[in-house]
Amino acid sequence: DAGVIQSPRHEVTEMGQEVTLRCKPISGHDYLFWYRQTMMRGLELLIYFNNNVPIDDSGMPEDRFSAKMPNASFSTLKIQPSEPRDSAVYFCASSLWGYYGYTFGSGTRLTVV
Amino acid sequence: KQEVTQIPAALSVPEGENLVLNCSFTDSAIYNLQWFRQDPGKGLTSLLLIQSSQREQTSGRLNASLDKSSGRSTLYIAASQPGDSATYLCAVSGGNTPLVFGKGTRLSVIA
Numbered sequence: 001d002a003g004v005i006q007s008p009r010h011e012v013t014e015m016g017q018e019v020t021l022r023c024k025p026i027s028g029h030d031y032l033f034w035y036r037q038t039m040m041r042g043l044e045l046l047i048y049f050n051n052n053v054p055i056d057d058s059g060m061p062e063d064r065f066s067a068k069m070p071n072a073s074f075s076t077l078k079i080q081p082s083e084p085r086d087s088a089v090y091f092c093a094s095s096l097w098g099y100y101g102y103t104f105g106s107g108t109r110l111t112v113v
Numbered sequence: 114k115q116e117v118t119q120i121p122a123a124l125s126v127p128e129g130e131n132l133v134l135n136c137s138f139t140d141s142a143i144y145n146l147q148w149f150r151q152d153p154g155k156g157l158t159s160l161l162l163i164q165s166s167q168r169e170q171t172s173g174r175l176n177a178s179l180d181k182s183s184g185r186s187t188l189y190i191a192a193s194q195p196g197d198s199a200t201y202l203c204a205v206s207g208g209n210t211p212l213v214f215g216k217g218t219r220l221s222v223i224a
Contacts, residue, residue, distance in 0.1 A: 033212070104149075106156040
């Protein structure tokens with residue numbers, strides 16, 4: 001398996017623009033997680049899905065953030081409109097049953113100018 | 114709410130030294146604990162996973178222990194090498210809670 005695949009690796013956008021981050025989990029994993037990493041706050045959980053259904057989105061910072069998982073092999077995290085304080089590295093991870101080891105993607109480094 | 118603390122925040126050691134990284138968590142009702150390595154500008158690489166029923170796991174020069182009752186875990190690195198330089202992250206999951214991360218320990222191994 002190629003592991004968890006995220007795209008793009010880097011994204012630079014202007015404030016106010018829409019940003020879409022993409023994730024392909026490991027085949028067969030039934031949990032998918034979106035995390036955000038900043039120097040100040042470390043790794044924070046934004047939202048997670050079980051069998052494509054959002055379970056907990058309490059970590060999503062604002063209504064500007066939304067996430068979808070239309071099928072078992074694809075998820076998106078969208079920010080609209082983007083702001084400079086959204087600049088961070090966004091990681092996607094997947095797991096089997098949620099209680100076993102997580103596998104992380106390489107992350108998307110987002111810079112909003 | 115689960116909180117994970119890692120001490121020290123940064124550590125610098127000479128090559129060849131054995132070292133211990135510490136992790137503590139506030140809620141002992143965990144399902145597992147996972148140690149990760151993160152190189153600068155890179156993603157997270159899983160090093161060791163300890164299930165709640167286990168006391169330790171070993172992989173090569175790495176050994177991780179878990180004491181659920183006291184809310185502690187340690188990562189022991191034997192005979193450290195410059196290539197071990199990275200940030201080491203501890204994370205726990207439990208119940209209905211996904212992985213909660215500590216802020217990490219930044220390790221520098223000096224040749």
